[in-house]
Amino acid sequence: MVFRRNYGLPMPTNFDHPIDRTGTHSVKWDYRQKIFGKEDILAMWVADMDFPTAPAVSKALEERASHSVFGxxxxxxxxxxxxxxxxxxxxxxxxxxxxxxxx
Structure with missing residues (x-):
């Protein structure tokens, strides 16, 4: 599934399959009890995405990190x-x- 914004750039992200981030130290999901006193709430209070990063972003980060110089x-x-x-x-x-x- 490909979504397009109004400026015509493709977004090759599948929004039909969110990632379960429970148990990954996600503030959005793993700290509901500590912050709100219960866990049975919808975590709509923080702009943390539950979808994979766009492949182009992951690739750019991998390429930048591959040379091991971070000055x-x-x-x-x-x-x-x-x-x-x-x-x-x-x-x-x-x-x-x-x-x-x-x-």
Missing amino acids: YSLPSEELFNSVIDWYQKRHNWPVQKEWLIYV
Whole structure:
């Protein structure tokens, strides 16, 4: 099943099969008793997803982690251009590079 947002990007995530995160130290599911005093409640109070991460995100994280060097890096032109393009495409807002602050 593929869902599409209004800007036409495919979302290859199957939302029909949520992941049972009980017993994984999930704040959303494993701490209901401690936080609310009971467990038979719907955990709709935190924005924690019960679906797998998009394959593209997992792949990008795996590739980044595979080189084993995790020092500080300066932002690339590609990063700035991606942010600028995102604001233009999603919000029709022409952001200037000098408005962006790397933190």
